[in-house]
Amino acid sequence: MQEKFLHYIWRHKKFKTTHLTTTGGDVVNVIITGLYNTNAGPDFFNAQLRIGLQLWAGNVEIHIKSSDWYLHGHEQDKAYDNVILHVVWEHDTEIFRKDNSVIPTLELKHYVSKDVLNNYNRLLTNKNKWINCEKDFASVDHFTLTNWLERLYFERLERKSKTIETLLKASKNDWEAVLFKMLARNFGLKVNGEAFFSLAKSVDFSVIRKVHGKQLSIEALLFGQAGLLHSNIEEAYYLKLRNEYEFLKRKFSLSNNKVLPVQFFRLRPHNFPTIRLSQLASLYHENQQLFSKIMDLHDLDAFYDLFAVSASSFWKSHYTFQKTSGATSKMLTKPFMDLLFINTILPLKFCYAKYNGQTLDAELITLAGRIASEKNSIINAFNNLRPAASSSMESQALIQLKEMYCSKNRCLQCAVGNALIIK
Structure with missing residues (x-):
């Protein structure tokens, strides 16, 4: 007891x-x-x-x-x-x-009731289980699970908003600057996320505003801050980037001493930091006031159109500065844009609405419901217990459930655990 x-x-x-x-x-x-x-x-x-x-x-x-x-x-x-x-x-x-x-x-x-006691003991004394209720998860009625997942989804948005609020305070309420840092982190995915995030924090966003009108300048800024322009490479595009970065570095007193090194190891070529940084540069080169544009979007297809950018022309036949490859389009793919939407755009929309004393709950549920479920070990494990995730709203909720409830044995605070105890 x-x-x-x-x-x-x-x-x-x-x-x-x-x-x-x-x-x-x-x-x-x-x-x-x-x-x-x-x-x-x-x-x-x-x-x-x-x-x-x-x-x-x-x-x-x-x-x-x-x-x-x-x-x-x-x-x-x-x-x-x-x-x-x-x-x-x-x-x-x-x-x-x-x-x-x-x-x-x-x-x-x-x-x-003895039944309540037995159900509680059965739930909390399971050993060596992925989650305590894995034998009974499928028996929880659909209505209970659906409503709980919706609540968990907003819990996850609240959790993500803490990072946004910290960045907002540090940037003196500059939402455009916060968006840039959040996008940079998510362009880096898991392997380079923190490196890209440290890069974004190393440059005052006012510099991005000043150089975004020229593709070469913004690419040089990002590549240079990432430490990718220090090699002796005799390639015309590379030399232009390096010269431009040296100019920007002096002009804006830039330093990348605190920027974490980017990684290429064990990455698929289309996720190489060179490709992702060029795509990020293109996004900002083609769009002024990107945050305002995003906040005005209420349709997923319009978001896809806005983010339909490609790495610059050099990268059509390269993945690195030194080695050519077969010519391929390096546009942002729909699955990648979905990840940006899930991890950056929706949390920002949620946080911005809250900042302005508004709620977008219905819109956020609709948008998240249109995006396919993520695929990872947590979602696969839940779906093996029962078909639980068909959209990103459900997959995000299930990640929240696993991380904040199941892994912490918080069955008594969980609607699934409650349903199983009092059944």
């Missing part, structure tokens, strides 16, 4: 609420269980109870055993002076206030 389970039982009234009596024989009528407190002090504030003939308003404290009151030193803490009911699983001693009056105690074990 765990206290968190007793908190759950009390908070959600998962016990027989009729014929409740204290250990002293007084009838208990639970009107309001109180506000759950996760900080120091009693577990529930401002509960309303009728004990015997007396109506009480105050706090409720919960323990496994009554004697835990003394074990935790509550008798010496003024914060517990207003406790009107001590809820325990097992009553093993009387608890007194400072004036020696007895604090009424409710022993819960007599009022909790």
Whole structure:
């Protein structure tokens, strides 16, 4: 037995609420269980109870055993002076206030269904499982899961918005600058994401604004800050980039000392940092006020049109500066644009709406619902338990579920866990 389970039982009234009596024989009528407190002090504030003939308003404290009151030193803490009911699983001693009056105690074990206990034990005692409920995940009804995933999706957007809010504060509320940093990170994907992010942070966005009108200048800026222009390569395009970067470096007092090195190893050629940086440069070369354009978009196809950019002409026959390859288009693919939309555009739209005191919940659900589900080990594992993800909204929600609930054994805070406990 765990206290968190007793908190759950009390908070959600998962016990027989009729014929409740204290250990002293007084009838208990639970009107309001109180506000759950996760900080120091009693577990529930401002509960309303009728004990015997007396109506009480105050706090409720919960323990496994009554004697835990003394074990935790509550008798010496003024914060517990207003406790009107001590809820325990097992009553093993009387608890007194400072004036020696007895604090009424409710022993819960007599009022909790054996089925609830068995379901809880079955769920939380699973060992060596990918998730605790993997044997029963498929049995949860569709309505419960669908509504929970929608809520989890917005939890994930809230989680991502923390990074955006930090960047916004650092940039003095320059949303265009925040977009550039977020896009840079996601253009780098997992392998080069942090390197591209450090690159974006190394350049004040005012510099991007000043050079974006010339493709060569913005490419030189990005390649130079990434440390890709230090080699002795006798190639005309490379030499132009290097000369332009040296000019920009002096003009804007640039430094890349804190920029992480980019990686080529174990990447498919179309994900090489050279290709992705050139595509990012093209996006900003072709679009002024990119953030404003994106915020004005409410249709996924319009977003695809806006991001239909390609690496510059040199890269049609190259993946690196030194080696030629067969000529291929280096345009952003739809799957790559989907990743940008999932990880950058939708979180920014959510955060920008919140910043302006608005909500875009319905629009975000619609847009995320139009994008195909991501494919990774987490999504594959959930889909093996039941078909759970067909859109990016569901795949993002399932990632949130695994990372923030399943992996942390937070079954009592999960709608799936709740459904399985009380079934």
